[in-house]
Amino acid sequence: MIKSKPFLLENELPWEPLNEGVSRQILGYNVELMMVKVSFEAGAIGALHSHPHSQTSYVASGRFEVEIDGLKRILAAGDGYFIAPDLVHGVKCLEAGVLVDSFSPIREDFLE
């Protein structure tokens, strides 16, 4: 069965560069749940996209303009958002920071 280790230390896990100014660190997962940390530099973009997975996200630090299904809102550390399956969403980073995304089921594409 596919699953992560129980303890996930920031200094022991790899960072994967994505598009410019964006990198990802995979935290815990099994087949039904996956948590992922995504770091953004100021001005970096998470382009509009959609997926059949449910997603919840937590703003751990920084400030982001978040767009979900055509609605935009500025969110800061301590805020969160929820994306129902197949809704188009994206972010623009206003101040450098970290988002913590959780998905159900697992994003198998992230492990390839």
Next chain:
Amino acid sequence: MIKSKPFLLENELPWEPLNEGVSRQILGYNVELMMVKVSFEAGAIGALHSHPHSQTSYVASGRFEVEIDGLKRILAAGDGYFIAPDLVHGVKCLEAGVLVDSFSPIREDFLE
């Protein structure tokens, strides 16, 4: 269908007191996924327990001794952990902070 609003602002959502020094703020959810913020004062305890839900957690701030299935580790901001279904787990808060827990499926007991 049960689900949260898309945008979840810390200042607009209620905090629910749990046991001493621990309070909870529910963030995004639908039937298959739920994200919850839990705030701990130093010395506060998340007692050992288990549930059939998969869980991943992110240490947003503070320092915690985390026990999973008999193994203990000290985790700090930026670290995370994964709890497979039915594993006994708990935390002891060493320095005041916040955990962000995600569950699959939803913790319906949290909405009652």
